[in-house]
Amino acid sequence: MQPPSQQTTADPKRHAPDTWVVVPLFNESTVIGEVVRGLLRSFDHVVCIDDGSTDGSAEVALRAGARVLHHPINLGQGAALQTGFSYVATKPEARFVVTFDADGQHRIEDALGMLDLAKSEDAAIVFGSRFLDTRTDPGVLKRIILKTAVSVTNLTTGLRLTDAHNGLRVIRSDAVERIHLDQDRMAHATEIVLKLGRTGLPWREYPVELLYTDYSKAKGQSVLNSVNILVDLLVR
Amino acid sequence: MTMMWIQILLVVGVILAGIFLARPARGDSHLALRRLFMLLFVIVAVVSIMVPQWLTWLANLVGVGRGADLLLYALVLAFLVTVATSYRHNVATNRKLTLLAREITLARAAAEDAGRGDAA
Numbered sequence A: 001m002q003p004p005s006q007q008t009t010a011d012p013k014r015h016a017p018d019t020w021v022v023v024p025l026f027n028e029s030t031v032i033g034e035v036v037r038g039l040l041r042s043f044d045h046v047v048c049i050d051d052g053s054t055d056g057s058a059e060v061a062l063r064a065g066a067r068v069l070h071h072p073i074n075l076g077q078g079a080a081l082q083t084g085f086s087y088v089a090t091k092p093e094a095r096f097v098v099t100f101d102a103d104g105q106h107r108i109e110d111a112l113g114m115l116d117l118a119k120s121e122d123a124a125i126v127f128g129s130r131f132l133d134t135r136t137d138p139g140v141l142k143r144i145i146l147k148t149a150v151s152v153t154n155l156t157t158g159l160r161l162t163d164a165h166n167g168l169r170v171i172r173s174d175a176v177e178r179i180h181l182d183q184d185r186m187a188h189a190t191e192i193v194l195k196l197g198r199t200g201l202p203w204r205e206y207p208v209e210l211l212y213t214d215y216s217k218a219k220g221q222s223v224l225n226s227v228n229i230l231v232d233l234l235v236r
Numbered sequence B: 001m002t003m004m005w006i007q008i009l010l011v012v013g014v015i016l017a018g019i020f021l022a023r024p025a026r027g028d029s030h031l032a033l034r035r036l037f038m039l040l041f042v043i044v045a046v047v048s049i050m051v052p053q054w055l056t057w058l059a060n061l062v063g064v065g066r067g068a069d070l071l072l073y074a075l076v077l078a079f080l081v082t083v084a085t086s087y088r089h090n091v092a093t094n095r096k097l098t099l100l101a102r103e104i105t106l107a108r109a110a111a112e113d114a115g116r117g118d119a120a
Helices: A031-041 A056-065 A077-087 A109-120 A138-157 A173-177 A187-200 A215-217 A225-235 B004-024 B028-048 B052-062 B065-116
Strands: A021-027 A045-050 A067-071 A094-101 A125-129 A169-172 A203-207
Touching: A021 A031, A021 A056, A021 A077, A021 A109, A031 A045, A031 A056, A045 A056, A045 A077, A056 A125, A056 A203, A067 A077, A067 B065, A077 A094, A094 A109, A094 A138, A094 B052, A109 A125, A109 A169, A109 A203, A125 B065, A173 A225, A187 A225, A203 B028, A225 B052, B004 B052, B028 B052, B028 B065, B052 B065
Parallel strands: A021 A045, A021 A094, A045 A067, A125 A203
Antiparallel strands: A094 A169, A125 A169
């Protein structure tokens, strides 16, 4: 699970034709334009699922060049991801789906590296993990919450991940077609691991860096929301 | 300390409500149970109105002093079951709403894609 570093000078558009980037979008108008423009430098297919944004995020994403789908009402990030998956499933050219957060905390180089790994090692699923190296410092409280989330995820899924609730994932189309997310809200992060794990397809983890900007810190998961995630997972 | 009958009954009732909450939703048996429960409720209510002493007799039988207290306990239990069922109902309705909204989203996207010669 070492990061393949030999590809750093490779063509940034090497994965563009067969990869769809799915970006759940809810009220991120200040950053989504830059995120989409960044993604389009490496990918041809960037799909934003506007989850009922009220701040004009959809228009910003559209002007930046993304394909924008609209949820008629706000459903939650998990629902937006699943809508993206269902949409990509209608595209026969799509071999890989990249899930990417709209708030700009992921690095595109990491996504490209994960795709390299998926293709070179024939992995169906690559999970991004911020805890495989020391680049990311989430702070003490957040680290405790995230580590608890990982424990709960590992306990319920049987996989051995080092990071849960990381929005950067690479999923091969056959794996995408074999899962359906029922958790509309944030508990989907555990659900997606659970359901991908059940497919029995080969998976890897890849060290990624999360860019904790002031913006993403302010938007991030509150401590109380982890209670919601737990209840959503346990009480169905 | 010896457990009173009412304590056992209430604890069992609370646990059953909890299990009911965690159980996957099943349409028909769920509805049938609710109707049976309603029937039982009506019968008990009518009997209690016609023969008020009966409630106190029943209360004494399970270790509660007054019929009114028993009524309160039963009410708490009924409230818990109501919360549980309405929560489950809510979850099921949200599920349907999500699927409906997704269908609308995808139908619109497909129409747009067809309109622009399928360029994602």
